[in-house]
Amino acid sequence: MKLLKYIPFFLIIYVKSYAQYTVSGKVYNESEKPFEYINVSLLQLTDSIPIQITQTNAGGIYQFKTIKPGNYLVQTSFVGYGTALSPVFMVTDNDIDVIDIQAKPDSKSLSEVTVAGKKLFLQQEGDKLVVNVQNSPLSSGATALEVLQRVPGLQVTNDKISMSGKNSVSILIDGRSSQYTDINSVIREIPSNSIERIEVISNPPAKYDAQGGGLINIILKHNSVAGTNGTVSLSGGYGRFDHKEVNAGMNNYYRYTPSLSLNHRRGALNVFGSYSYLHRNIFEINLIKRYYNNRFYDQKNFNPSSYGYHSYRAGVDYYLDSTNTIGLLVTGFNRSGNGNFENSSTNYNQSSGEVVESLSSRNQQSNINNTIEANLNWRHQFKTPGKSLNVDLNTAHYLLTNESTIRVVSQNSGRYTNYQKVDNSINFQNLKVDYTSPINHTIQFEAGAKSSFARITNDLTFLQNEQPDPGRSNRFVYTETINALYINFIAKVKSWDIQAGLRGEQTIANGKTADSVLVNRKYSKPFFNLLATRHLDSNLAVTLHYSRRIDRPTYQQQNPFEFYIDPQTYIKGNPILLPQFTHSGKLSFTYQGLPFLAINYDRTTDVIFQYAPQQRTVTDANGSTRLISYTVADNIAQADVFSTQLNFPITFRRLVSGYGGGMINRQHYRAIYQGELFDRSKWAYTFYTEINVKISNTLSTQLSGHYAGPSLLEFISAGRNSSVNVAVEKRILNNKGKLVLAGNDLFYGNRTIGQIRFQDINVSIKQYSSTRNFRLTFSYSFGNQSVKGERKRKTGSEEENSRVKTTN
Template sequence: MKATLTFVFCIASTLISYAQSRGTIFTQVKNTQQKPLEGITVQLLRQKDSALVKLAITDAEGKATLVSLAFGDYYLRYVGNGFETTYSAPFTLSEQQGTYQVPPQTLQPQAKDIGAVTVTAKKPFIQRLSDRTVLNVESSILSAGSSGFELLERAPGVVIDQNDVISLSGKQGVLVMIDGKISPLSGADLANYLRGLPSGSIERIDLITNPSAKYDAAGNAGIIDIRLKKDQRLGTNGTLNTFYGQGVYAKVGAGVTLNYRNKKVNVFGSNNTAYRKGLNQLLLDRNFYTNAGQFTGSDYKDNYGRFPILSNNFRIGADYFPSKRTVIGIVLNGSGVGIERMNDNNAVVFDQQGKPASTFYTIASNNDFNNNLVGNVNFKHSFDSLGQELTADFDYGSYWSGSNAQTGTKYFKNDGTTLAPDYVLDGVQRGNLKLQSFKTDYVRPFKKQSKLEAGFKWSKVKTDNDAKFFDVSNGTRIVDASKTNHFLYEEENFATYVNYAKQWKQWNVQLGLRAERTSLHTYQAIGNVAFDSSYLQLFPSAFVNRQIGKQKTIGFSISRRIDRPSYNQLNPFLFLIDVTTYATGNPNLLPQFTWNYEVNYNTPKLNATLTYSKTNEVLNTAIVRFKDAFPNLPSDDNVTVQLPINISTTNYVGLTLSSPLKVKPWWSILNNANIFYSKFNGQLAGTRLNDGRAAVNLNSTNNFT
């Protein structure tokens, strides 16, 4: 839990007392026939410097209300397409006159066509659309000096645990996309990429908890789409940014973006470099029992890690506009991340009477790197101004990762003397991933506010992971055959979809169906073990939304999703965490399938989402005795292994709440609450599972400027 209930309640009481000392403005807008005007932008401006304070949009009665305003001297500006810009007379909000009714304003039609009026203002940090929640990163000081990883930690409904597993609304299996394209990275590789991605290069983050048929069916928790910046201004533009942050350790970074754009060509590029140092403390308290339930012993571990991260990201590309309705683009993205990890692990072993029996101390160091280079060629043609368009994308990318690791362990008796010889293990791991994909989408609007979408996608991923481990306890490098391995993985997907949307006044309905065929092949060099699988699945979706008031909506959605095991989960490599704790993959994992049901309610001050889902063949992680998982390898009773498994079913109910608040001009708060209950059913190590758990995660981010 990132913030205590006491803190949240204190903040709430502060906001209540503060709101009572704020002002409110009412206004109404009409045309020259004295009929109400809907959709007029009302801008509240300060008298002393004409600075924009707040915006509002008139409703069907031509009315707008601006609330929670600081006392001061103001005037209003009214802007609408086809009307002359109009200003109100100056007025004052004070403690004596905290409510002000602006006299009705009459807008005159423009005498001639002077083009559309554009109002530029910052978007709210959190914005709720019909099918997603949007974090407008560049619009908020809350994102300054942060990484993509830290932004996700602050996002409503998003939780990242100490193993870098991303959950959305309490559910794992999130699909992460970069600029609308699936990232093939997962687990630690994805976390390292996000840690090296500075917020200055991010435009927005879309949180899609129940995606439509247009999106890949992967991810039972939904989709997180990170959209990178791209300058739309004409001429030559550039920005330079730097940041410094201080927590336990400092974080610094700098970046530059350049853009040249004219009517025919747009050329852009950016480069961002960052350095930060992270820390992680993990406390483990493990108790061991026989199958009859008799206690046999325990151990307690205190693992403390530090990991400085140096990262660099670049992006370069160009767009060509052969006509006003056509654009052809090419983009090259690359990144490099270097991480030096140092972990200290102190462990105490207890006997069956609960008394200390021995201790061991482990030092682990890793020099890791993650590099990638991804190219994209894209095409877009608009057939008319009504929204009929055809798009196509081709991507090719390479990802390289590696780790040079050394782990050393000393064993001691209770009196401090040596219990056993030192154990030293060296590891050299290398990974390579190749990604290819092609997709095309067609959108056809019809009359009466309806449209049809259809598309096709092909993708192929190939990975090659090689791990070599050496026992150097005696000063000589001896290959450890129980841990050395070579794993190959290949996955190919074909998908097609159709999506239909219709809008009536306050109602919006969307129906879709997606079909995906998947084939995969794995090969494990040790033991010469191969595995092949293929399947075809259908994924329907439906969305219904209704406008129930001014800036208030309620919606319902349903969809079927799939989570395929990642190549890390399938990789059978045996990784050493410490001498009594290992982690490995499972090449026999099956994909999990989920039905998601969601109801949401949204206002400018509150976003609430109630979710229910049922998942079959649930992908989860279990900690089992090493000798049960690997009966052919000798081990002690207190040695465990972390292993991905399938569990029969999971039922999930969750509530996500998010409330962005502006307490004072220099004080902003983002409050998030995530409450959920999960119940598991299935078999694990011969034991029947029929248990559930409730959890609450509260997060309050305060920013002072």
């Protein structure tokens, strides 16, 4: 195999003896704006054979590395545009800046264009892995969470997303996501038909907030053409399940998702917008077995629910002149839903098998989540190429309401009713300034500042048998201010790419109830980032990376009051939580621009366990006792995580394409918890693949799957899980429309089975939900499809991570 000759590089970094240089340049569209993500090829003059192929970034800039001396030219290609060529240039003994290229629309109609660039599914771009999912049939009609399950290096367990080798993950949408919204709910419900690509950044640079061990940036689709154009789609889904384990029989589950996006550009004005709606009914089943003092508690939770989810986005860009652009963007999410959760629990004497107590409850729950954000954006492009100033002002308001009535029937305690209502009102503002300037043709300087403020009011009302319970009710007000400054240097020296950054952040947090201050914290910390890439030749590169990151506790984790899920289970906050800090190092190899091998090591101190388990017995008024289990967020451990990931391409002629790979990681937790040493470690492995088969010019199929072995999730020793997905796509109506039939988790193996064994805690858990489903999607693109449209932009709340997790 051709790849075998590169194996020695993985043992000893071998430095080539001949000189190699970098060729870079910029591509503009017909409006003299940077042309984003256009295909660019470097050709040898002698035979016009492509030496390397790449795409421009968001600034229209491309780059070819490790180029030998010789005569070359650059060629561009994109759907609806004619081929553009640079003048011939010579590489001798210096890096080369190519004269700017302008790409213009082809005079042919779109249906006549036969030469088009196609994005690779996986691309390594500097410090991030880019997963291009917009043309993936398996994404049609799915949710964002279902898409993330297929991303190499990510795992989704109980709706919790983890990244290989990381203790925490921050999720952004379009480079932004207020840290105070419930981003987990958003990705569970946002239709994935609106996703263009996903960026996975394991060691984020200094320009990003220091929050989170790794970043996942979900980039939504934007119209890439102007005039008047748009896309309309309709998707429906179905699943059928037998709930015999909870005595609920057979049930059907449905979803449907209409969506529409529009874009209109004329002259200096560009107006755009999109809307989608998801209606879905789902379920979750939790089977819990607890053993304590010769008692066996058999608990069954059946949680069906339904909801409607509206998402909308509208904005305008106005090009004042060739160097200044202002924009206004409004986005919103509105969710409302209800559930009718059923719980049954039987308490047995283990010795005799006698039933000590039986208990059943029904939790009628309704929740509302309304979010609206507005962003005002100004960008100034200096006449010096690559020099720019970007200013963002962002404001957001969130209103989350969760109301539940828990009716309990107990063999020993009779009937009683618990009622709880949580109102969260969140107001958030920030201002962000970013400046970029080249120092010379090999070094770029970046600097910026950011200040954000949030005020969160949490009202919890608790009643038992219609009588207020002041011990379980509270009003918790939390404010947080984060100020940040950063500098970042990006240098290119022969075959080396180097990036070094420093970020300083100040945090001021206060939390109080009516009569006491529970959180009063102020601290400033520096965060470092260093990346060095050595291009060994035109195919192979090796990268070393180091970063220091922080995870601040969420305000809900610091809220000390109890939120009940059922009569025997609740969640409790911890006001004395500290932030956790992570040192991360990574060694990675890429082959032909694709991720090949990565080795990562992280050490985290003051690790926040989200669900540190505790239990206690309570005595009812009639003298009977029962076991109550609850979880508390706590700093309890030091964690060492080692991981390695291998990816490889799968190709066969032009008919089959895709990738495969695997991850192996070892998690080691060491802590003193409840007065006893908790020292656990576990090797875990995951294998995954995705294969695309082109049957004809209009018919294709896609297959993906993963298999994960046993793993360690904080205190939970979890078993294996798996998933197999398949989709068939048919293009119709002159390739402007398409039909997709997709099936998710065909063998229903995506579930969690685990156990907790620590001190007197002995719990077995089985959890699964409506992951298996079938979806049919129709989409159609209409209008002018030949002129560049809406600009990509990041707003002032970019890089914020989700730090609120509501119980829905």
